[in-house]
Amino acid sequence: MDAPLEGLRVVEVSAFVAAPIGGMTLAQLGAEVIRIDPLGGNIDIGRWPLAPSGTSLYWTGLNKGKRSVALALDRPEGREIAASLIAEAGILLTNLPAAEGWMSYASLSARRRDLIMLRLTGTHDGGNAIDYTVNAAVGFPVATGEGERPVNHVLPAWDVAAGLYLATGLLAAERRRNRTGEGGEVTLALQDVALATVANLGYVAEVQVNGTVRPPLGNWLYGAFGRDFATKNGRRVMLAAISNRQWRAIGKATGLAEKLALVGQAMEVDLGDEGGRYAAREAIAAVLAPWFAARTLAEVRAALDGSGVLWGPYQDFGQMVREDPRCSAANPLFAEIEQQGVGRVLAPSSPLQPAIPPRPAPRLGADTDAVLAEVLGLPQARVASYREAGILPRAD
Incomplete structure (x- = not known):
């Protein structure tokens, strides 16, 4: 397919989750995303999980389809090259704090008046925050689990949401620039992403x-009926009914429609209403639990698949990868790629289908010479002198 963002060039200077997801989202839609890192990599270069080679599966997963430039950003020459790349691209995506100095909006926009900068901060006033501290403060861990102790989850949901907001904000700013000729600095606070969602x-x-x-x-x-149930062979499934059609499907598929109707009569609640089903949830579960306990997961699947029942099995990561055909090349989302330092792995394209095929993440700094030549027009001798001076990565 034609890449919808072909011709869009973005420079990303980032680390960890949110900003890299924003850049990868754009790259998966065809944008040229140039990630700039310090020599040796940023603080996320070795984050777990790791392949046996020591290559970060996390880093390669979040940087698919990008180009990688490594520079001595602690030296004026390296910062000058980075600033020149940003000015040529005209768009910067970052989550690094820089209210002042070479990577500030004031400094970079002096080089290019219509510069677009997307900057992620922790809080609206520029304070530090990460997903796990933000999530702790917005109520979800307290409402998760049972009892008084809060329960965290392993999904960095606010980082993921912030990354998608960054991609959306960048495209909105770029469209505005196309209409008006004006750039600007757009900021997004991770904490505000969570607060807005809660509201x-x-x-x-x-x-x-x-x-x-x-x-x-x-x-x-x-506010509706939904709960997990144990099967005969020790697996667990999630069952839910949001609509009346889904509720009727449960009764029909399990053969328990009449018994479930008696629950409503006995408790004097309307089971044709979400609130009624929520009020009677304990009694409804007591009717359904023996049905699941008498069947294996395979038997539950055979009875419920295609019935209109809203259900799904609980799976760990291994079960998902090894047993679920949806997590395989049979799903158009996925294809196998050869990832340097990792081997052959299953990788997703953009969930927006149809999509361009997934591309591997670059080796750190692998595109430095090519980008400096293509974007800045630097001759090979100049690039070689920068490498000799320790501004660029050493040649392999």
């Missing part, structure tokens, strides 16, 4: 309007 989902208004605080519910689905 958008109604949790803030629930406190203000109702005076109530969401209690920890374990695996129950708030």
Whole structure:
């Protein structure tokens, strides 16, 4: 397919999750994303998990399809090259703090008036924060699990959401520049991503309007029927009903429609309403639990697949990779790539389908010479002199 962002050039100076996801999202849509790192790599270059070779599976996973430039950013010459690349590209994506100095908007926009800079901060006032500290403060760990102890999760949800916001914000700023000829600095605070989401989902208004605080519910689905159930062979599945059609499908597929109807009568609640099903959730689960306990996961799958029931098995990462056909090349999302330092691995393209095929992450600094020649027009002798002076990576 034609790459929708072909011709768009972005420089990324970043580390860890959010900004690299933003850059990768653009690269997966065809943009030329040039990631600039210090010599030896930024602080995320060796983050776990690692391949047996020591190559970071995390770093290669978040930098697929980009070009890599490594520079001595602690030296004036390296910073000058980086600033020149940013000015030529006209777009910078970063999560590094630089209110002043060479990577500030004031400094870089002096080189190019229509420069677009997307900068991720921790808090709206420029303070530090990471996903796990942000998440702790917005209520979700307290509402997760059961009992008084908060329960964290391993998914850096706010980093992921922030990365997608960054990509969206960059495209919006670029469209504005095309209309008006003006650039600008756009900032996004990781904490604000979380706060906005909590408010958008109604949790803030629930406190203000109702005076109530969401209690920890374990695996129950708030405001509707949903819960996990154990199967005969020790696996667990999640079952949910948001709509009346899904609710009726549960009764039909399990053969328990009449017994479930009796629950509503006995408890004097309307099971045709989400709130009624939530109120009767314990009794509903008591009717359904023996059905799941009498069947293996394969038997549950045979009964529920194609029935209109909203369900899914709990899987660890290994079960997902080894057993689930959706996590394989049978899914158009995935293809196998040869990743240097890692080997042959399954990699996703953009979830926006159809998409251009996935491309491997670069080796750190692998594109330095080519980018300096193509973007800045530097002759080979000049590049060689920079390498001799320790401004560029050593030649292999």
